[in-house]
Amino acid sequence: MKVGRYFIFLLIPLLFWQSFFSAAASASTAEVLKQHQMLKHREQQIIAELVKTELALDRLNTAYSRLQAELLQVRSTIPAARRQLDGAQERLRQCRKKLGLWLRYFYIEGRTNFIFMLLGAVNTGDFFNRLALVGVLVSRGMADFQQTLAAVEEVKQRTAALDQLEKKLADRQRELAGMLEQAKLLQLTRQHLLSDTRQELGKHQEKVLAVVDGLHTTLKPLETILDRFKNAPWHKYRPDRMQWLGAGVKAEYSEQTLSKLLFAGTGLNQPAEICLSDQLFIIKGTNQDQTPFTIAGELKVIDNDKVCYKIKSIRVGEVVFDKELVELISGKEGLTYPVGLLMGWRLRDIQIEDGKAFFALEPA
Structure with missing residues (x-):
């Protein structure tokens, strides 16, 4: 009986220590998992913030x-325009001089001479000749x-044109x-993010x-589609097919044409292409490490002047x-890119169906 009693006294502290240690171990494991999850979440936040900052800088x-470039063109x-205005002012000066001479002759000498000239006619035929x-x-x-x-x-037109150019120059400046201030803020934001990352x-x-x-x-090549549509001539990146719809037009683009439009001449060393499937705009390619990547999202028009890639x-x-x-x-709204006018047309809608992209365009 005494041995059993001693055994119970030894077993109770052992069980108590084991239960306490197990609880502590479970708490420690949960804490580690929690910290790991927090670290993972923070990594994702930093990645997202840095990517957005880099894209905004681009x-x-x-x-x-x-x-x-536009500023340099306006300045040139x-x-x-000033030379044209000077020429117009000189022509105006000469015209005024000639007109002044004629008016002086007409009002001072011309009226009397004209009257005597008409009164000196010898007959009707001579009168009409003098007239x-x-x-x-x-x-x-x-x-x-x-x-x-x-x-x-x-002179008025040349002056207005010069004033407009000077106003445009001041606006662009x-x-x-x-933009320089925005760039400084973005650079500062990136530096803070990199510092926080370290x-x-x-x-x-x-x-x-x-x-x-x-x-x-x-993600950077997504920017090129806007610049290409805005600045490239229609014949260079013409759609595969066009359908006129009253005042507007429906432009059809294949995967191959869009791939050329997006990635040709963008400086990418790795191949990339566009795939269109299940209403998704998909970018496929390989990164610098020759690892394949796929990005899928929805491409749509918002606010009549922006393209959103969700x-x-x-x-x-x-x-x-x-x-x-x-x-x-x-982001909640997706990556938004300002479009404005595309070759004088306004983009109204984007539809992806059966491996093709359809752009609905209307005159501006």
Whole structure:
């Protein structure tokens, strides 16, 4: 009995210690899993923020380069516009001089001379001849008057054109200054994000930055479709088929044509192509490590002047990105790109059906 009693006394602390240790171990495991989940979530947040910042910088740099080229073009045309205005003002001065001479002759000397000329006619035929001569002299004065009016109108037009160019130049300079400020803010944001990445993730930062670089390189060509549509002539990237719908037009694009439109001449060293399936706009290709990737999403028009790409899935090699990370990168509204006018047309709708993309366009 004593042995059994001693055994019970030993067993109770042992069981108590075991239960306490098991609870502590479970708590420790749960905490580790929680920390791992938090770390994973933070990595996804950093990846999404960095990718968005890089894409915003790309878009800003593209817009800045385009605006700078336009600014240089406007600036180069101003001297010619000033020379044209100077020429118009000189022509106006000459016309006014000729008109002044005629008016002085007509009002001071011409009226009396004309009267004596008509009264000196010897017969009816001579009178009409003299009258015709007076008419010629008067018509020359009227021609000088009309030339003066035309010269005045030309000076007005040249002045308005020069004022418009100078206003456009000032507007573009203000826009460039605003873009520079935006670029500084984005660069500062990127620096803060990279600093936070180093501090928070430590040795994991290289993996995160590699993912960011891959996603950035993959998503960047989406910008080119807008620039190509805006600036390229219609015959260069004409659709595979066109259907006129009243005042508008429905342009049909195949996967091959869209692949050429998106990726030809973009500087990508790796092949990429467009696939259209189940109403999804899919980008397929290989990254710098020769790893295949697939990005699938919906392409649609919003607010009549923007294209929205709502990413649904991202796959790199055998790794499928978490839905949460995809939503963080794409955002609630998707990646939005301003379009405006496409070769003078306004984009109204995009439909993807049977492996083809249909762009509904209307005159601006």
